[in-house]
Amino acid sequence: MHLTRRGYAVLGIVVLAEILALTYGARALNAIAAPALLALVAAAVQLRRADVPTAERDHVPAAFPGDTREVTVDVDGSGVAEIEERVPDGLATEGAATEATLPTTFTYSLTCVDRGRHTVGPLDVRVSDLLGLVEATYRVGSTARVLVYPPVYQVAGREVILRHVLDRSEVERQEFDTLREYVPGDPLRNVHWKSTAKAQDDIYVAEFADERVADDEVVVAATAAASTVDEMAAAAASVVVMALDAGLGVELRVPEQTVQMGRGEEHRRRLLGALAVTDTDSSPPLGSYTLPDGATEDADIVVRGDGDGVTVSFGTDDRTFDEIAVSRENPLVHGGVES
Incomplete structure (x- = not known):
């Protein structure tokens, strides 16, 4: 507990009044000093008797870079308080500081910026008396972890996997599934000419659901130089989401x-969670980020990052990630899938 600037000003008035009274014998100055001193004492007593503040914060769901979450914080206690959330680099906030009379509830916007596991909190709460003469600072509430997945992009679809990874010479067309933009390597027989004719500059290809993938599985291995881990994580995340959407384990x-090995929504969250935190703490700036020996030998898809960018190997077919990326839009977000 300590005096505020206003408190020091009042204390200065008390001291000055007493000096003048002693020097010049002006008893009227005591009429100024006494109430001011009484106010300081009352402020200190009020703050000492005030409850130590406590805080509870909403759970923050995992998110992708660019996503914004609304976080609600309940702060209990008494007195007038200035409240500020402690936020690390990699996250951005709006409205994370407020001034209010306790108890109070406030909400702020939290925007995810960088991939990784970030820690929010605890709160810095500065409580003062009603006159603002004395204050005490507390660090209250627990911390909350915010998991930020790597970006996920739309990539060339399931026919690439079936041809190159599962060693299928031809995809059995069971049922029309979706349209996407053409990327180099797509067979011309899959061009959807009706949709392409309506578009001015784009070529669209049709993708077909394949019931045979129900029991198929793929192994994805990812490795990178330390300087390209973020790009590798984004590419690997895009590939595993594509494979899961194709029905593969x-x-x-x-x-x-x-x-x-696994399937389904919960497994997707486990995969994205692993890629969210991979190599976020360990690699030195000039170090390498490599898999154990033999980890890529039996992998169906290998994602590699180096100084020249990120490459994705589907069986014997090696491509840069930029070649197979259809769009920089997140298919999970634009498809209405929660993270």
Whole structure:
């Protein structure tokens, strides 16, 4: 507990009044000093008797870079308080500081910027008396972890996997599934001429659902130089999401861990979570980020990052990630899928 600027000003008035009274014998100055001193004492007593503030914060769901979450914070206690959330680099906030009379509830916007596991909090709460003469600063509430996935982009679809990874010479067309933009390597027989004719500058190809992938599985291995880990993580995330959307089981291998084979929404979150935190703490600036020996030998898809960019190997077909990326829009966000 300590005096505020206003408190020091009042204390200065008390001291000056007493000096003048002693020097010149002006008893009237005591009429100024006494109430001011009483105000300081009352402020200190009020603040000492005030409850130590406590805080509870909403859980912050995992998100993608660019996503914004609304975070609600409940602060209990008494007195007038200035409240500020502690936010690390990699996250941006709006409205994360406020001044209010306790107890109070406030909401701020949290925008995810960088991939990784970030820690929000605790709160810095500066409580003062009603006159603002004395204040005490507390660090209250627990911390909250905010998981930010790597970006996910739309990439060439399931026919690439079926041809190059599953060693199928021809995709059995069971049912029309979706349209997407043409990328080099797509067979011309899949061009959707009706949609292409309506578009001025784009070529569209049709993708077909294949019921045979129900029991198929792929192993994805990802490795990179330390300077390209973020790009590698984005490419690997895009590939595993594409494979899951195609109905395949997916196993992911990164240097720190292996996410075992699985399917479904919960497995997708595990894969994205592993890629969110991979190599966010360990590699030195000039170090390497490599898989154990043999980890790529039996992998169906290998994602590699180096000084020249990121390449994706589908069986014997090697392409840069830029070649197979259809769009920089996140298919999970634009498709209405929650992160």
